[in-house]
Amino acid sequence: MLLSIDNFINYLIEIIKTIGPIAGLLVVVIESIIPILPLAAFITLNMIVFGSFTGFVISWIGTLIGCVISFYIFRKGFSHKLYKKIKRDSRFSIIMNNISAMKITYLALLVALPFTPAFFVNIAAGLSKMPLKKFMIAITIGKVSMIYFWGYIGISLIESIKNPLILLEIIVIMLLVYYISKLIQNKLYK
Numbered sequence: 001m002l003l004s005i006d007n008f009i010n011y012l013i014e015i016i017k018t019i020g021p022i023a024g025l026l027v028v029v030i031e032s033i034i035p036i037l038p039l040a041a042f043i044t045l046n047m048i049v050f051g052s053f054t055g056f057v058i059s060w061i062g063t064l065i066g067c068v069i070s071f072y073i074f075r076k077g078f079s080h081k082l083y084k085k086i087k088r089d090s091r092f093s094i095i096m097n098n099i100s101a102m103k104i105t106y107l108a109l110l111v112a113l114p115f116t117p118a119f120f121v122n123i124a125a126g127l128s129k130m131p132l133k134k135f136m137i138a139i140t141i142g143k144v145s146m147i148y149f150w151g152y153i154g155i156s157l158i159e160s161i162k163n164p165l166i167l168l169e170i171i172v173i174m175l176l177v178y179y180i181s182k183l184i185q186n187k188l189y190k
Contacts, residue, residue, distance in 0.1 A: 012045055013045065013048055013049050016045055016046070016049045017049050021050060021054070021058050024042070024045070024046040024049065024050060024055070024058045024059070024062070025058050025061060025062040025065075026062070027042045027062070028042050028043070028046070028058070028059050028062025028063050028066060029062045029063075029065045029066040029069070030066070031063075031066065032062070032063050032065070032066020032067050032069070032070055032118065032119070032122070033066050033069055033070050033073070035117065035118070035119035039063070039118075039150060040150040040153065040154050041154065042059065043055070043056075043059040043147055043150045043151045043154060044150070044151060044153075044154025044155055044157075044158060045154075046058050046059045046151075047059070047151045047154070047155055048155065048158065052151070052155075055151065056147055056148065056151060059147050059151065060143055060144065060147045063118075063139075063143050063146075063147065064136075064139060064140060064143060067118065067122050067135075067139050067143075068132075068135075068136065068139075070119065070122035070123070070126065071122050071125055071126040071132070071135055072126065073126065074122070074123050074126030074127050075126040075127070075132075078126075078127060096127065096128045096129070097128075099124050099125065099127075099128040099130060100128040100129040100130045102130070104134055104137050104138050104141075107121075107125075107134070107135070107138035107142070108137075108138040108139075108141045108142040109142065110142070111138055111139050111141075111142030111143060111146065112141075112142040112143075112144075112145035112146055113146070114145075114146050114149040114150060116146075118146075
């Protein structure tokens with residue numbers, strides 16, 4: 001028997017409800033370490049299951065823990081080997097020095113952008129000589145925006161899947177955008 005999208009979503013929600021907040025936290029931690037997993041989906045499920053505020057807090061704490069674990073894996077596991085290589089490659093040395101010298105403000109903004117690959121930021125910070133305190137401050141501040149963004153987008157997407165009228169409105173708007181842009185293009189660029 002094929003499951004509809006709505007049934008599948010409800011099935012996932014029931015699994016997380018049964019296991020509890022620890023499951024919601026752990027999936028976000030694991031996603032921060034294994035970046036191929038869908039963070040937006042986990043944040044959305046946490047917000048649906050535990051409510052917007054509690055789901056947000058669970059997701060935020062989970063991603064902070066996962067980022068610190070990832071940071072430490074690369075700091076303790078690979079940084080010594082990397083710095084041996086840096087002595088031979090001046091370009092790489094310049095890049096790592098720039099990462100280490102990045103101000104908290106810029107790092108927080110980088111982390112806050114929803115499409116920044118967080119895993120690469122964790123790796124770069126872990127491999128550089130950036131202090132853990134600086135990294136922690138930046139991700140603690142920056143992840144607030146990113147978690148909120150993906151939670152809002154995810155909940156909106158699920159609502160639109162459950163309500164076909166919203167999808168129809170989106171299609172109509174997209175068609176209008178296409179035709180209006182086509183008319184303007186034809187008038188301006190004949």
